Amino acid sequence: MTSKFIYIRTAQIRGLILLTFFLALIADSMNLYGETLLFLPPFTLLILLYWSGHFLDRTYITSAFILGLMCDGLYQTTLGSHALIYVSLTFMMLRQRGRFKGYTALQQGFFISFYLLVYQVISFIFFSPVLNQNDAISYWLMPLSAIIIWPILAFLLRQGTFQATESSE
Amino acid sequence: MVAFILAVTVMAADHYGHIMGSVRGALLTALNPIERIATYPQHLYQSMASEYSTRNKLLLENQQLNTELLLLKAKQQQLANLQMEVHRLEALLGTTGKMNDQSVQIANISFYSNNPLAQFVTLNKGQKDGVENQQTVIDANGIMGQIVQTTPSSSRALLITDPDHQIPVRIQRTAQRGILTGKGHDLMQLNFIPYNSEVKVGDILESSGLGGVFPQGYPVARVSKVEARRENPYLTISALPIAQLHQTHKVLILGKPEKEEEENTAASNESQNQQPIQEVQQPAKVNQPKEQDESND
Structure with missing residues (x-):
């Protein structure tokens, strides 16, 4: 299935990409409601890493910057801080995406959890979130939750990509 | 590289210069519909939950609110009296009024x-x-x-x-x-x-x-x-x-x-300029009840 991705170009699924970014922003907004949802990963970052890791014709750096700025607006953090983290992680993904594409969804999940650990460490340094004992556990367990979420997300996005490509043809 | 530099520049500008207010404003405007959509599931849950509340419960709540309103009105009357008292005392002490209606x-x-x-x-x-x-x-x-x-x-x-x-x-x-x-x-x-x-x-x-x-x-x-x-x-x-x-x-x-104070100062300056008129008008206000009393008689 992965080999089929080689023949799909970003331009063919631009609408789907924008829709997924939009839905991810909504999901992240919903995460803000409760402090108990700290174990959930930022969906904007997951989606960004998915598209940048699977489609080689674009770098997605501009998307990372814009999405990062949107997240700064959403989380009320210093403008540019999330943009910097997102751009850095996307750049890391660009360096590895050749290998990343060849992995199975579960292997990719472990790979992504490492990226999210980097995200959490940088966020901890940048934003110094006030965490009590329970929150701290949820906060640092978030990369592990990505291992479960990633295969489901990857499956849905793969299906969505094929459907969008078929409908455009 | 450009994105890195841009992100760091934006961070510095926002953190030290606070000149990114308009950019943040534009971002928040763009995020408004997203935030609204994100609240729909909660609103849906709340509306579904409220539909289950019985008529009796609403009647009871209405009764409680009416009682609370009555109590608050009584308190408000006391507050109005206290406010007048404070104004009077402040005028005696020669200090400026602080309990203005905001x-x-x-x-x-x-x-x-x-x-x-x-x-x-x-x-x-x-x-x-x-x-x-x-x-x-x-x-x-x-x-x-x-x-x-x-x-x-x-x-x-x-x-x-x-x-x-x-x-x-x-x-x-x-x-x-x-x-x-x-x-x-x-x-x-x-x-x-x-x-x-x-x-x-x-x-x-x-x-x-x-x-x-x-x-x-x-x-x-x-x-x-x-x-x-x-x-x-x-x-x-x-x-x-x-x-x-x-x-x-x-x-x-x-x-x-600050804005309130400015407005009040401006208002007090205006009232000082118009003081002779007020002084003429005041006795007329005091006389009003008398006239009414006379008419009642």
Whole structure:
């Protein structure tokens, strides 16, 4: 299935990409409601890493910057801080995406959890979130939750990509 | 590389220069529909839950509200008398009036964040309604926070429990001043209260009005824990917010104290210029009841 991705170009699924970014922003907004949802990963970052890791014709750096700025607006953090983290992680993904594409969804999940650990460490340094004992556990367990979420997300996005490509043809 | 440099530049500009207000405003305007969509599941749940509430329950609630309204009206009458008394005393002492009627706006909470990174609420009133940065937001119980960002149709208020938020307060009982800092998780810490100060659990902290951002005299928090450590010259005091930060749906946005003062000064200057007219008009007002009495007779 992965080999089929080689023949799909970003331009063919631009609408789907924008829709997924939009839905991810909504999901992240919903995460803000409760402090108990700290174990959930930022969906904007997951989606960004998915598209940048699977489609080689674009770098997605501009998307990372814009999405990062949107997240700064959403989380009320210093403008540019999330943009910097997102751009850095996307750049890391660009360096590895050749290998990343060849992995199975579960292997990719472990790979992504490492990226999210980097995200959490940088966020901890940048934003110094006030965490009590329970929150701290949820906060640092978030990369592990990505291992479960990633295969489901990857499956849905793969299906969505094929459907969008078929409908455009 | 360009994106890296741009991100760092934006960060520096926002952190040190505070010149990115318009960019943040534009971002918030773009995020408004997203925040609205994100609240739909909650609204749906609430509307479904409310449909199940029985007629009796609503009648009971209505009865309770009517009683509460009656009590509040009675209290308001007392307050009006007290206000007049204070004005009279202030006039005797020659001090300027401080208990002016503040302009307020009612707003609804359309979105909120209860995340350790940020604790804020989004209100449905914005620049079009005259909302500005640094305006105070209160609920029926006390101060909730202050406006930090505005868009044409909405505004964002940072809650007093946000770790980035600080408010000058005084202990209502002793008038001891301090700074109340947000600690996240609906907690706050009262700083700069010396070791030998008299503070008790249950003391109410009210805004001191220092700094000119928050109006004075509004309840902010209640002391929940007082710890004295010998190595520290200050007491470690924890406090809980009095305002119902997560239950309130309607809030009041208060007019800026400075702006109010300016308006009142302008009004008082005008009234001073028109004083001879008032002096002529005053006896006429006093005579009115007499005329009525005569007519009744």
